[in-house]
Amino acid sequence: MCGPCPDGFSEENDKCVDIDECSEESSCQDACNNVEGRFVCSCTIGYRVDVSDQTACTDINECDEGLDICPQQCMNTDGGYNCSCFHGFTYNDTIDSCIADAVQECEMSSCPARSVCYSNKYGNPDCLCDKGFDFNNSAQTCEDIDECKQGVCTQICRNNNGGYECSCHPGYTLLADRTCQGNVLER
Ligand SMILES: [Ca+2]
Numbered sequence: 613m614c615g616p617c618p619d620g621f622s623e624e625n626d627k628c629v630d631i632d633e634c635s636e637e638s639s640c641q642d643a644c645n646n647v648e649g650r651f652v653c654s655c656t657i658g659y660r661v662d663v664s665d666q667t668a669c670t671d672i673n674e675c676d677e678g679l680d681i682c683p684q685q686c687m688n689t690d691g692g693y694n695c696s697c698f699h700g701f702t703y704n705d706t707i708d709s710c711i712a713d714a715v716q717e718c719e720m721s722s723c724p725a726r727s728v729c730y731s732n733k734y735g736n737p738d739c740l741c742d743k744g745f746d747f748n749n750s751a752q753t754c755e756d757i758d759e760c761k762q763g764v765c766t767q768i769c770r771n772n773n774g775g776y777e778c779s780c781h782p783g784y785t786l787l788a789d790r791t792c793q794g795n796v797l798e799r
């Protein structure tokens with residue numbers, strides 16, 4: 613004779629059978645996924661399961677977490693985000709780029725490599741470094757930002773020129789929001 617079934621299982625014909633918590637009204641705000649012995653909630657794109665209660669879906673702030681692909685400015689929205697450009701640029705949504713408005717003075721000014729000339733809000737020609745690069749005042753050049761120093765990845769981070777790459781330790785899978793999720797053991 614065995615003791616009582618562990619949590620998440622019920623006894624049927626002297627066997628412990630997984631309870632499908634998702635077959636009834638689940639506590640998940642969005643999708644419920646039944647797994648052996650328990651259930652996990654998941655959310656539609658743009659939301660993630662709340663870390664505190666594991667059931668509610670909260671909006672991902674793509675702008676704050678750097679998950680957006682905006683060339684310049686990002687504005688968080690519920691379930692997504694919007695891109696916009698600085699003054700002096702116009703957004704081109706077919707190539708997801710901010711194109712500098714034509715300014716005649718820019719042709720005469722010289723901007724460093726990996727930057728673009730544009731007309732700033734005072735109407736003067738100015739240089740703006742490409743995304744992933746920051747202006748170094750003393751060297752007057754655009755230099756790569758080491759995003760890894762800003763803790764953008766949860767596990768492994770590799771900086772590269774103009775960007776960076778996140779990866780996970782063995783046994784983990786990299787999710788779209790750059791977090792690492794422990795692999796579910798197959799039974
Ligand atoms: Ca959002």
Ligand SMILES: [Ca+2]
Pocket residue numbers: 744756757758759771772773774775776
């Ligand atoms: Ca970089």
